[in-house]
Amino acid sequence: MAHPSPHQLAQLALGEHDQQVAEHAAACTRCTAELNRLREVQAALAAPDDEPLPAAPAPEHLWEGVARELGLGQSAEERDDAAATPADSPGAPDDPSPLTAAPDPDDASAPTPPTPLSAAPSRRNRVLAVASAAAAALVVAVAAGALILLPDTDEPEPAVAAEATLEPLADQPVPARASLVHRDDADAEPDAADELLLRLDIDELPEHDGYYELWLLDDEDEPTALLSLGPLSEETALPADLDLDAYPVVDVSREAYDGDPNHSGDSVLRGRLADAG
Amino acid sequence: MFAPDSLARDLDGQFRAGDEDALRAAWEHWSGLVHRLCRRSLSAADADDVTQQVFIEAWRKRDRYDPSRGPLPAWLLGIARLRVLDQLRRPRAEPVGTDIAGGSGERATADDVDALADRLLVADALARLPDTQRRVLELAYHQDLGHRDIAGQLGLPVGTVKSHLARGLARLRVGLELSRGASEPASAGPAGTG
Numbered sequence: 001m002a003h004p005s006p007h008q009l010a011q012l013a014l015g016e017h018d019q020q021v022a023e024h025a026a027a028c029t030r031c032t033a034e035l036n037r038l039r040e041v042q043a044a045l046a047a048p049d050d051e052p053l054p055a056a057p058a059p060e061h062l063w064e065g066v067a068r069e070l071g072l073g074q075s076a077e078e079r080d081d082a083a084a085t086p087a088d089s090p091g092a093p094d095d096p097s098p099l100t101a102a103p104d105p106d107d108a109s110a111p112t113p114p115t116p117l118s119a120a121p122s123r124r125n126r127v128l129a130v131a132s133a134a135a136a137a138l139v140v141a142v143a144a145g146a147l148i149l150l151p152d153t154d155e156p157e158p159a160v161a162a163e164a165t166l167e168p169l170a171d172q173p174v175p176a177r178a179s180l181v182h183r184d185d186a187d188a189e190p191d192a193a194d195e196l197l198l199r200l201d202i203d204e205l206p207e208h209d210g211y212y213e214l215w216l217l218d219d220e221d222e223p224t225a226l227l228s229l230g231p232l233s234e235e236t237a238l239p240a241d242l243d244l245d246a247y248p249v250v251d252v253s254r255e256a257y258d259g260d261p262n263h264s265g266d267s268v269l270r271g272r273l274a275d276a277g
Numbered sequence: 278m279f280a281p282d283s284l285a286r287d288l289d290g291q292f293r294a295g296d297e298d299a300l301r302a303a304w305e306h307w308s309g310l311v312h313r314l315c316r317r318s319l320s321a322a323d324a325d326d327v328t329q330q331v332f333i334e335a336w337r338k339r340d341r342y343d344p345s346r347g348p349l350p351a352w353l354l355g356i357a358r359l360r361v362l363d364q365l366r367r368p369r370a371e372p373v374g375t376d377i378a379g380g381s382g383e384r385a386t387a388d389d390v391d392a393l394a395d396r397l398l399v400a401d402a403l404a405r406l407p408d409t410q411r412r413v414l415e416l417a418y419h420q421d422l423g424h425r426d427i428a429g430q431l432g433l434p435v436g437t438v439k440s441h442l443a444r445g446l447a448r449l450r451v452g453l454e455l456s457r458g459a460s461e462p463a464s465a466g467p468a469g470t471g
Contacts, residue, residue: 072300
């Protein structure tokens with residue numbers, strides 16, 4: 001078999017025995033090493049430590065030494081006092097971070113006035129998705145694929161740049177489909193012409209005490225970078241400067257109204273975007 | 278005190294790009310961690326020196342830091358580990374006081390330093406996991422609870438608990454090589470992989 005995913009190896013390290021994964025890992029030096037690393041993480045987690053993690057930084061006079069050695073203090077003073085030339089300032093402080101660059105909630109919930117062009121196919125996809133709710137993700141993927149191949153003829157269908165089948169991670173949700181389209185309808189404002197929209201065809205998700213949030217991740221099994229796109233919506237505009245190669249995985253999480261902006265860790269759907277074509 | 282995960286990811290890139298504010302932020306978040314590693318293995322004066330060296334070196338060699346291989350604390354602890362070991366290899370007249378060797382005045386060994394670096398890295402990463410995932414791992418490893426008990430305590434299905442455990446574990450593992458010195462930052466030659 002191919003190398004098991006990090007997730008499968010983690011399951012093995014946790015004692016969830018899978019014959020195939022175990023046999024592969026036993027015979028493969030790379031996976032054996034990976035498994036050993038995971039066991040080391042487990043050992044590190046379980047190791048009793050009398051002290052909690054240090055809550056405070058090292059003494060401030062040590063920082064002053066570092067700043068002096070690297071000449072940081074000086075340039076900071078110049079920046080503050082003498083208003084040094086802009087060229088001196090390292091980096092752009094007002095660079096939007098990925099999180100602040102996320103579309104504002106208004107955009108996410110009501111991206112464009114619905115036009116027949118964007119609304120009609122979306123509804124039909126939706127109906128198909130509902131009809132096959134109990135079927136395997138593959139069936140939904142094929143159905144949605146067929147719609148894309150046979151667009152409504154009266155209006156041009158926006159070009160689909162990439163698609164993903166979102167696999168259910170929790171017990172209840174059904175598979176869903178994500179597609180990335182160029183917003184190229186005539187009504188769009190000129191500067192929005194190149195904007196990418198992430199469209200979701202999701203059968204109704206179970207109600208719960210919170211809400212669902214849409215994310216982009218860097219990796220399906222082992223996400224280390226994540227970007228919130230706000231509360232789940234059928235259509236979400238993506239930040240214009242977003243590097244989709246860095247965030248190719250679509251994820252839907254169940255979130256509580258707890259004011260915590262972090263991912264809850266409770267994902268219900270996830271899938272990797274692949275170029276359409 | 279610990280940066281939320283997503284915030285820390287931004288910081289990694291900004292540090293790599295040479296943003297001095299990111300260096301200061303890295304100091305605020307992780308100098309305590311680095312200092313702890315040094316302090317447990319070295320004398321107080323050496324621990325202070327090495328902590329400074331670590332941040333100076335991490336900054337000067339930031340073009341060798343690849344955020345995709347692990348978060349900033351892994352880069353910092355990786356350098357700290359090497360510098361602590363350098364210090365321990367130096368011939369010394371009197372033994373240094375160490376915590377990890379049991380406070381008996383014996384020197385910390387490379388294994389002690391590695392194990393502590395692992396623990397600090399994993400504990401730091403754990404603190405930055407999403408709440409539910411963190412709670413599940415804490416109950417499993419700090420309280421020794423089984424899947425079913427964790428599920429009961431958090432009101433989650435057992436399957437979700439298992440999935441959190443596997444995902445959490447895989448996530449905590451990120452950066453372990455980076456901190457293990459698979460990339461010896463000081464030399465371009467072949468590096469010991471620990």
